């Protein structure tokens with residue numbers, strides 16, 4: 001079956017057409033600046049050159065139409081007609097407590113996703129627009145919602161409650177949800193497979209280190225803790241997000257700088273993290289370069305970032321009363337050799353560490369821990385689109 005995987009943002013739409021039999025990507029692309037002047041569509045058929053065109057897209061329905069036009073184009077297309085698309089898988093950011101797994105989309109599911117809108121006001125409404133646009137262009141094609149939060153729904157209460165009056169949980173469902181669940185599930189399962197271990201008897205810590213970053217403790221295939229919270233702002237220091245901080249900082253800085261709560265959240269989401277700390281960039285390649293050429297602030301930023309990851313690993317070892325494997329994934333986890341080496345250097349107390357030679361790889365599955373380690377350290381590239389396609393096929 002050919003599955004169209006859609007990841008819709010407020011002004012963007014990312015997609016991949018995946019052949020679920022071969023699990024190969026037939027084509028992928030991106031629509032940018034939807035509803036804004038200067039729209040841009042990128043289309044890349046497998047093994048062929050990327051095509052980039054400037055086209056204004058007044059709304060997401062027009063963007064979906066253009067995606068389909070590219071896919072069925074006589075010359076550059078990869079399918080003969082729309083009928084070849086057997087199902088659509090939608091990435092949905094927040095499923096609240098309503099969704100502990102992926103689900104086939106119907107009117108009731110759409111309503112339930114809508115009810116989660118205030119938990120993810122920037123993401124869920126955009127995801128819903130994506131669903132409705134696909135329904136308009138492809139009526140009758142089965143669609144599946146795959147939630148970023150679902151995998152973390154197995155967390156126990158002690159892991160997801162905040163130390164605030166319980167009534168806020170009861171009234172507004174204020175609790176930790178966690179994100180990147182599709183990646184944490186995919187990578188934890190793959191790590192067990194790769195090591196030839198039984199997932200039902202396997203404790204793994206997954207470090208998803210990308211522009212957004214989160215870490216999870218997965219015990220016997222079930223998430224027992226994760227670093228992101230009510231929103232993706234909590235936890236690790238990220239590209240532009242602060243991660244954990246003393247909540248009183250909000251009031252302190254807003255008073256000093258005369259900023260509203262919304263403006264403060266904008267600072268914490270978009271101007272903080274390694275970008276804010278270093279003043280250089282949110283991109284680890286730029287940071288590495290700056291640190292390499294002697295920029296002390298960039299060096300300190302990297303140290304602070306690594307230290308936070310190492311502290312979280314320690315806390316998740318405690319959460320699971322031990323650990324069998326630690327896995328690095330996503331842009332930084334898969335490609336940044338120094339990050340893995342330095343974080344690995346904190347793990348001596350676990351009887352493990354990163355082997356310099358084995359660690360000299362990028363973007364491939366590998367065990368990188370030193371010989372004789374008590375705990376395996378691995379790199380497992382994530383593939384959220386493939387995970388969404390698999391879930392979609394399973395349900396339709």
Ligand code: AMP
Nearest residue numbers: 210211212283284285330331332335336
């Ligand atoms: P992601 O959000 O998963 O795409 O990850 C983006 C981050 O991965 C950026 O900070 C990139 O600098 C980092 N990254 C991607 N490729 C490399 C690479 N080859 N070396 C170092 N960092 C990389």
